[in-house]
Every structure is written in C-alpha cells, then in structure tokens.
Amino acid sequence: MAVANFKKTLWEGALLANFHSVSIADVITTKPSSTDGEKIIFNRVGAGTLKDYTGSIAWDEITTTPVEMTFGQKKYFAFSLDDVDKAQLVADVMTATTKEHSAVLSETIDGYVLGKAIAGVKTANYPTKTTAKSITKVTDAYDSIVDLGTLLGKSKVPMTDRYAVINNDYLNLLQKDDRFTRNPEVLANGIVNNAKINGMTIIISEEVPTGKVVALHKSATGYAKQISELEAMRLQTAFADGVRGLTVYDSVVLRPEAIAVLNYTIALV
Structure with missing residues (x-):
C-alpha cells in the first residue's frame, strides 16, 4: 500500500x-x-416590536x-x-x-x-427536577409529554421544529396508549415517523439520561x-x-x- x-x-x-x-x-x-x-x-x-400607527413610521x-x-x-x-x-x-x-x-x-x-x-433548561420548565414524576399508569407517559409541550407553549416557543427525546422504555409505555401510534416507524436517526404529541416530533435515543424526557425547540441549542x-x-x-x-x-x-x-x-x- x-x-x-x-x-x-x-x-x-x-x-x-x-x-x-x-x-x-x-x-x-x-x-x-x-x-x-x-x-x-x-x-x-x-x-x-409593534407600534401604534399615528401617521408616521x-x-x-x-x-x-x-x-x-x-x-x-x-x-x-x-x-x-x-x-x-x-x-x-x-x-x-x-x-x-x-x-x-x-x-x-x-x-x-x-x-x-x-x-x-x-443543564441549561429554564428553571420553570423543569418542575420535576427535585421530585421526580411517578408514572403509575400507562397514560401518564403520554400526558407528561403533553405537559412538556404546554411549558414550551407558555414560553411562546414556536410550534414548528419541536422535539421530545425519549428512550425505548418510554416508547414502550406510549405504544400501550391508544392515543399514540401502535406500530411506530422509527427512522435510522431515531425519529418516529408520523407520530407527534402536542405538536412535538418524537425521537428515540438511548443517549438521553435515564429517567429523563427532553423537549426542546430546534433554536434552543x-x-x-x-x-x-x-x-x-x-x-x-x-x-x-x-x-x-x-x-x-x-x-x-x-x-x-x-x-x-x-x-x-x-x-x-
């Protein structure tokens, strides 16, 4: 060679x-x-910014x-x-x-x-940081992601380009909820095709820390x-x-x- x-x-x-x-x-x-x-x-x-129009700009x-x-x-x-x-x-x-x-x-x-x-999330957008949310019912998993989307909405985050990153154990719970896709198509990069919750595209990754779901807008990081x-x-x-x-x-x-x-x-x- x-x-x-x-x-x-x-x-x-x-x-x-x-x-x-x-x-x-x-x-x-x-x-x-x-x-x-x-x-x-x-x-x-x-x-x-928007201003009241009074004849001049x-x-x-x-x-x-x-x-x-x-x-x-x-x-x-x-x-x-x-x-x-x-x-x-x-x-x-x-x-x-x-x-x-x-x-x-x-x-x-x-x-x-x-x-x-x-590490950089706004404090108000991490209400479960000190006391973890206990998921006792399958429906809790879906509802919790809806709540994350609500937090983003209150912060006036655009509806487009929102993502929620979960692991496979969490996906297992979502699949047992009738509101979610029963047979999701997971692409090579982890995106769950044609499956959104509260406007957020679901992404599967085993690199998300254990016991965490991260919801974010593309402009966040x-x-x-x-x-x-x-x-x-x-x-x-x-x-x-x-x-x-x-x-x-x-x-x-x-x-x-x-x-x-x-x-x-x-x-x-």
Missing part, C-alpha cells in the same frame, strides 16, 4: 454521511452562523446577539487495516468501518448535546462539529496501515426557555 494513495475526502465523506444518518444532534439543534478556526458563532435575533434596527463557542470537546479514533488502498476499493469494508465509528461518535455527541440542554485531522500511515509495530482522526465538537444553550425537561420514575400499578 502507498499511504500517498489515501483519499482523505473519501473517508471523511463516508464518516460524516454515516454520522448524519444516525445522529439526532443535527436534527434538534441550530447550526452556527459562522466558523472561524476553533471559534464558532451563533446569532440570536432580538425580539420584534419609526424604523427599528434588527439586532442580533452573537453567542460565541469554542470546540471544547475532542475525541479521536485510530484503527488498523491490512491495506487502506484495498479498503478504499472494496465498498463493503469501508462502509462497515465508517459506519461503526460513526455510530460510536454519534452516541457520544448526542449524549453530550442532550446533557447540555438539561447550538451545536457544531468537524473532523479536524484525518490521516493514514504505515504502522511500525504491525504489517498493516493505520487510519486516525480527530473530531472536535461542542454545544451551547441559546434559548433556555425553549427547553423543557421531565424527570420521572416508572412505577406501574
């Missing part, structure tokens, strides 16, 4: 494509307005509040192959390799993004990632080629009022 034949864009494209197909982070967050090296900038648009300037973030999280991967050249030519080998590493990366990043959202390094080399300690890469990412809460969290325990009677 000639390391010079390593096609960085081919591997990077495959990794990112597979990542986007299974990760929820891109779905539930806002992309940055600009990226400058390690610095990421999100712009939050100021509130609009006063113009308001549109203001934005920049929120800056740096890539504070760094994860690397490193694996060996008998021959990188052959892996690039054999689709099955390359696909399997990139899928596996993309899946692990998505689990890590999704969990981090959800954790940041929980900002998130960015990039593969900053990706290279191949001939290994000195084995008759093989090595591929290693460094991924940097981070997330920031932009609108605490656009997040609502349920802390629950399941105690069916």
Whole structure:
C-alpha cells in the first residue's frame, strides 16, 4: 500500500454521511452562523416590536446577539487495516468501518448535546427536577409529554421544529396508549415517523439520561462539529496501515426557555 494513495475526502465523506444518518444532534439543534478556526458563532435575533400607527413610521434596527463557542470537546479514533488502498476499493469494508465509528461518535455527541440542554433548561420548565414524576399508569407517559409541550407553549416557543427525546422504555409505555401510534416507524436517526404529541416530533435515543424526557425547540441549542485531522500511515509495530482522526465538537444553550425537561420514575400499578 502507498499511504500517498489515501483519499482523505473519501473517508471523511463516508464518516460524516454515516454520522448524519444516525445522529439526532443535527436534527434538534441550530447550526452556527459562522466558523472561524476553533471559534464558532451563533446569532440570536432580538425580539420584534409593534407600534401604534399615528401617521408616521419609526424604523427599528434588527439586532442580533452573537453567542460565541469554542470546540471544547475532542475525541479521536485510530484503527488498523491490512491495506487502506484495498479498503478504499472494496465498498463493503469501508462502509462497515465508517459506519461503526460513526455510530460510536454519534452516541457520544448526542449524549453530550442532550446533557447540555438539561443543564441549561429554564428553571420553570423543569418542575420535576427535585421530585421526580411517578408514572403509575400507562397514560401518564403520554400526558407528561403533553405537559412538556404546554411549558414550551407558555414560553411562546414556536410550534414548528419541536422535539421530545425519549428512550425505548418510554416508547414502550406510549405504544400501550391508544392515543399514540401502535406500530411506530422509527427512522435510522431515531425519529418516529408520523407520530407527534402536542405538536412535538418524537425521537428515540438511548443517549438521553435515564429517567429523563427532553423537549426542546430546534433554536434552543447550538451545536457544531468537524473532523479536524484525518490521516493514514504505515504502522511500525504491525504489517498493516493505520487510519486516525480527530473530531472536535461542542454545544451551547441559546434559548433556555425553549427547553423543557421531565424527570420521572416508572412505577406501574
């Protein structure tokens, strides 16, 4: 193998494509307005105003509040192959390799993004933080998500692009409620197709912390990632080629009022 034949864009494209197909982070967050090296900038648009018309018009300037973030999280991967050249030519080998590493990366990043959202939620939108909601009936699971949507509504969060992230145990309860879809179609990235509760798209993820449901609007959190390094080399300690890469990412809460969290325990009677 000639390391010079390593096609960085081919591997990077495959990794990112597979990542986007299974990760929820891109779905539930806002992309940055600009990226400058390690610095990421999100712009939050100021509130609009209406005035009484009395014959003249006063113009308001549109203001934005920049929120800056740096890539504070760094994860690397490193694996060996008998021959990188052959892996690039054999689709099955390359696909399997990139899928596996993309899946692990998505689990890590999704969990981090959800954790940041929980930590940054508006206090009033987390009424069960101290005392968990005890789900004693199947219908409680559905009703609790409705309540989260109500909290977002009271905060005047737009109805579009709302999501509720739950785990499979919670989905199990919802499926036993006649108000929910009995045989839900779960897409590769966890979205439950054609199933909404109180205007929120339901997403399944095992990366949401145990005993938590996270409801949020797409504008609530900002998130960015990039593969900053990706290279191949001939290994000195084995008759093989090595591929290693460094991924940097981070997330920031932009609108605490656009997040609502349920802390629950399941105690069916």
